Amino acid sequence: MDIAMKCKCGSLRGVVHDISSRRGHRTVCMCDDCQAYAHYVGQAETVLDANGGTDVVPVAPANVEITHGIENLKCLRLTEKGMLRWYAGCCGTPIANTAPISKIPFAGLIHSIMDFGDGGESRDGILGPIGMYVQGKSGIGTLPQGTYQKFPLRLILHSMVFLFVGLLKRQ
Ligand SMILES: [Zn+2]
Ligand SMILES: [Zn+2]
Numbered sequence: 001m002d003i004a005m006k007c008k009c010g011s012l013r014g015v016v017h018d019i020s021s022r023r024g025h026r027t028v029c030m031c032d033d034c035q036a037y038a039h040y041v042g043q044a045e046t047v048l049d050a051n052g053g054t055d056v057v058p059v060a061p062a063n064v065e066i067t068h069g070i071e072n073l074k075c076l077r078l079t080e081k082g083m084l085r086w087y088a089g090c091c092g093t094p095i096a097n098t099a100p101i102s103k104i105p106f107a108g109l110i111h112s113i114m115d116f117g118d119g120g121e122s123r124d125g126i127l128g129p130i131g132m133y134v135q136g137k138s139g140i141g142t143l144p145q146g147t148y149q150k151f152p153l154r155l156i157l158h159s160m161v162f163l164f165v166g167l168l169k170r171q
Pocket of ligand 1: 092
């Protein structure tokens with residue numbers, strides 16, 4: 001499935017191809033770094049949920065196509081070993097997180113850049129339900145049932161399969 005991308009002000013637009021709606025893909029991360037990032041770009045209210053979580057979907061970076069306003073694409077890194085965090089510099093809309101090594105074809109696409117249209121369909125309706133809540137140790141308030149304190153092995157395995165598929169696609 002393809003999903004349109006649009007930053008808050010509309011200057012940066014694009015499309016993400018082949019998003020999987022497979023159950024369990026969608027993850028909410030409550031880690032300090034993700035929270036700090038949302039605050040840093042001034043988007044805490046739009047990005048973070050009540051627990052300080054960020055809703056991300058794994059995608060292959062090669063499937064992310066920016067069609068308008070690529071000059072607004074900005075990247076930052078909050079810690080030396082942290083993820084690369086891409087955002088639209090025009091209005092601060094978070095786009096995606098990627099691993100700091102370009103050989104790892106993995107991006108966590110953040111819900112804030114996805115344009116779910118005016119059809120009234122919910123994020124859950126389009127992307128499927130959230131599969132996992134992780135990094136609950138940094139979460140705020142009452143966390144959803146089953147929230148993992150850290151990063152569960154299952155998620156790492158998920159990412160590895162995903163990485164492998166990404167690598168195959170690059171050939
Ligand atoms: Zn913008
Ligand atoms: Zn995080």
